[in-house]
Amino acid sequence: MENLFTNLAGSLRAALESTGLPAILTDTSMTMVKLTAILVFILLNALWLVYMERKVAGYIQFRPGPNRVGPKGLLQTTADIGKLMSKEVVIPKQADKVLFLLAPALVFAPPLMVFAVVPFGENMAAIDMNIGLFYFLAVASLSTVIFWMAGWSSNNKYSLLGGMRVVAQMVSYELPLVLSILGVVMITGTLNISEIVRSQQGIWFIFAQPLAFLIFFIAGVAECNRAPFDLAEGESELVAGPFTEYSGMGFAMFFLAEYASALVISFMCAILFLGGWLAPFGMTFIPGWIWMFLKVYLVMFLIMWIRWTYPRIRVDQLMGFGWKVLVPLSLANIFVTGLVMKIFKMLGW
């Protein structure tokens, strides 16, 4: 069980090699297969997460949630997507048509690109990059551009305001996000994601770096535009922010992308702070990739739980919170981490 997917990949590679393909072709086709698997994985997860979110929201609000389509309402999201797909894509007259259509097409790209380096288990990353963490940070912030594209090209005032908010929010939250990870990087001394997980063998970083975890979590929630930081969408004041003018599948893409990027943040939380695929209390009879999922879904549930509890923060407060609270705190965290490491070194541990 533990090596189910790696074995599968191995046998596929062996099968490909046995046909006598040149090595480069084998590698390319293997990567293609892996990326396709990831794409399918993300889409299925996004569908499932929409359902899960609605169920959680319903349960919190004394409602049973979706329960009509399929058993226990499981097919609800599928039905919704089906409905949205069959709808007309309305393009506003004054919109910049190219950008307007490009934005929803591109919106899945950043989360998909990040997932290329995410290990789903031991040796289960599509590409095990040496600077994986750096890559994640660089790519994850790309989604700002896409939201801004959507907001600007719609030529709607609500969209414009939403787009401006996205940019402002991203600028003020990218920094604490990066700084909070630095503590982890200092301890492990590597940017390779798999290495970081392996170095949590002794202690998970949530216990070694609790403040960093908190900052990373908050900044991550802000990064993927989830409540209480869903200012960009801010449906009570900005209707739907950058997505106001989108209809049909365009809207559905944004909707699903929100869950995909939330999933990225959950994966990073689990990898960086919750020990990734490592089993707690020596319960290794459960395969690592299942542990990974459990942790990811725990973080995901936390994000949902928070969303359905808190009101939305205001835009200037959000930036004030980012710059005045999170950045100094993460800097302090780095300082303290460095200090403690130095002391440990002096003590000779």
Place this chain on the structure above:
Amino acid sequence: MLKTQEFTLNMGPQHPATHGVFRLLLHLDGETVVKAEPIMGYLHRGIEKLAESRTYTQVIPYTDRLDYLAAMLNNLGYVQTVEKLMGIEVPERAEYVRVIVSEMSRLASHCLATGAYALDLGAFTGFMFPFREREKLMDMFEMICGSRMTFNYMRIGGVADDLPEEFYPAIKKFLKEFPACVDEYDGLITGNEIFQARTKGVSVLSSKKAIQYGMSGPVLRASGINYDLRKKRPYGVYDKFDFEVPVGENGDCFDRYNCRVLEMRQSHRIIEQALERLQELPEEEPLNAKVPKVIKPPKGEVYHEIEGAKGVLGYNVISDGTVNPYRVHVRRPSFINLSLIDEMCRGWKVADVVAIIGSLDIVLGEVDC
């Protein structure tokens, strides 16, 4: 060459945060409001004009449609005005029934205000919690008068019908559970730091300004003025109850919201007392005063005010001695509370505009009449 430019944003008439079909033309500098121009009338049905061609009793269902969230209070204000005009004494039992239903209506309205305010600030679950109680209240209204929103329960000289048997256990159960529910709102909404950051110090309305602009209800009391007509000019049997008037300190959005939550607890106390007194009264006592079949008040004019859910609700009824009122004018608290919206919004962010409108607790049925 860079230069900044103001731009206008049309908030409404179809917008989730304006609590109805209300349009606010915002002049924005970035996200900061420079000027807010209120435009209304999208729900104007001419109820004052309609009343001129209806009989006195037929006006009552129309008053339901003013503040449809607290329709009993509108009924009460109107029938009390006509009773004053005709000099009718209402039997004590009917008075207690009226107090119970009108305080229930106030609770229902404040539940909605609390919930919708949480929703305005983005807390969707905060919206569902008070709605759970509002739903229970509406179930009880359905038992009493068959409708959930537009009751038409009060009659000139009394009420339409006695409280049904099944109502008493329902209200007792509700009264028992309600304080814990308000604690839940306090925990989920009032105590939340994000909520407080969003509302505290936002759009402070000084007591002087509140008086100048004729504000009333929780909006006025939040500014620190203890003015509740149930205490200051008691009507009906309100002088017989023991309750307090919650008063705010700063007059900001948080105080306006909190006044409503505190008022819910007081309304709960009033209902409890009224229910007790009502059950002490003998059942045979009449529910309706002796009123002629055709209501024809003598020539005259009465202006009567009650404490509505949104503020001071006044009715000016003028009779010319026929079966139809000559003129009915309603002093709608939402309408007058809204008149300061421009000044209150200036200098605040777009998101605060939502918070300010929510804290004023307007109902467009009432603003537009």
Place this chain on the structure above:
Amino acid sequence: MESNQVMKQIKEKYQQVEILDNHLLVPETDIKAVMKELRDAYGYNVLSNETAVDYQEYFEVIYNICRVPEGDMINIKVKIDREKAEIPSVVDIWPSAGWQEREIFDLLGIRFTDHPDMRRILLEDDFEGHPLRRDFKWVGGRD
């Protein structure tokens, strides 16, 4: 001070004022002076309600003013000519009159002089006529 006494004192000061059963009938010329007096000398600080009635021969503007937080109330009426429906605005005394006077203008067509913003408020700007006048006829629709 009780409102009855206030009414009497006002009557003494302004000869043309009449006391009806619970109203003070003030001539149009005196209205601003009486209002100012009531606010400054007697502390009637809130204009609770302002409305008008069309009596076919003349209009009557009704002011209900009260003291906050004491709560006592005084009612004032002014008769104005129907042909030349104009009356000085009391916005500078009580800002709360602002929207109420606009509403009266909208529905009854009484023009308030010196009002800073005399526009229609509920009906659309190009609406013809003033619906609360008794001679207004609505064409189309049910009555």
Place this chain on the structure above:
Amino acid sequence: MFGEGLIKGLTITWKSLIGKKITVLYPDEIYSLPDRFHGKFRFDKDACISCGMCVRACPNKVITLETEKVAKKKRILKYEMDIKYCLFCGLCVESCPKDALGYEKDFEMCQYKWEKLPMVFVDEEPLPAEEKERLEEEAKKAAEAKKAAQEAAKAKAAEDASQGKEG
């Protein structure tokens, strides 16, 4: 401490997450309506005396009632409620002296077509002239017969009384 309210909020939502759900799943479970529910109207044609009280009580002029007089009796030709204007205030039901009007516990009054909205309770053709005449004749006869019977009964009673007196 900052954050206390945030955690309290989370505990409250956690409680509701695992707590009982209160929604009524509408078509599967039917929420029981109270007796006084203002729903669809019920009209009892036989109880109606066509007094027109409901028509006069209605604030929105929803009810149309047309009658014709046949043999001193009012016959309802048309009783229609234009439900799209109805306020469901209940003044018509309250004013009915014979309880001919009432409510049903049914609120599903949607119609697909606009024309189908008005609730038609009675819609009959006026009687043709000869039928009317016949009925009137019959009524006259019946009345005469009744009168005769009454007189006979009276006479009999008087007879009985006198006999009784004698006896």
